[in-house]
Amino acid sequence: GDSVTQMEGPVTLSEEAFLTINCTYTATGYPSLFWYVQYPGEGLQLLLKATKADDKGSNKGFEATYRKETTSFHLEKGSVQVSDSAVYFCALSEATGNQFYFGTGTSLTVIP
């Protein structure tokens, strides 16, 4: 079945460092891919999405490119801020059916 595998955390970075959080997926067909962010005590917020191969999703300085050849959707940011500290979830929406599949989340802490 469809699934998402995410880089394990926690990740600790200094402010202005480069961020990469790896995400790979297994799916039949052509899923849509998403990154969500969860701040403490809150629900998940959509960060960015890509719906077809080679699409690049971007928002708030974060980017991820839908790579069908490597079945990946890695999240990157060139310069992280303290306010980026949160848990990041990679997710896919299957090509047929209704389910979203989430990775286990990667906790990011950015220190000043």
Added chain:
Amino acid sequence: NAGVMQNPRHLVRRRGQEARLRCSPMKGHSHVYWYRQLPEEGLKFMVYLQKENIIDESGMPKERFSAEFPKEGPSILRIQQVVRGDSAAYFCASSPTAQRNQPQHFGDGTRLSIL
């Protein structure tokens, strides 16, 4: 515009009691999804509903759990005879359509604690 509203935010129950979790989707959204998040884990799909219909309940435990989304009012996730293992955060999400490229919009969750 109000987002997905879940209540209560925190719910404490003793073993054997019933827990009712409510979810009002975003305005204009008729598709509701429930997820469970255990500590240090990702979200696990439980059930997908449209108004008055359960579309996919493949993630729901076979016993004690039920969900509904009536014509009027919020969606309800009901857990009967709760046990310690039911302690988790329960999230509701909604979307305007069932198209696969539509993101789901999440509420802030209900954190259920079983004493």
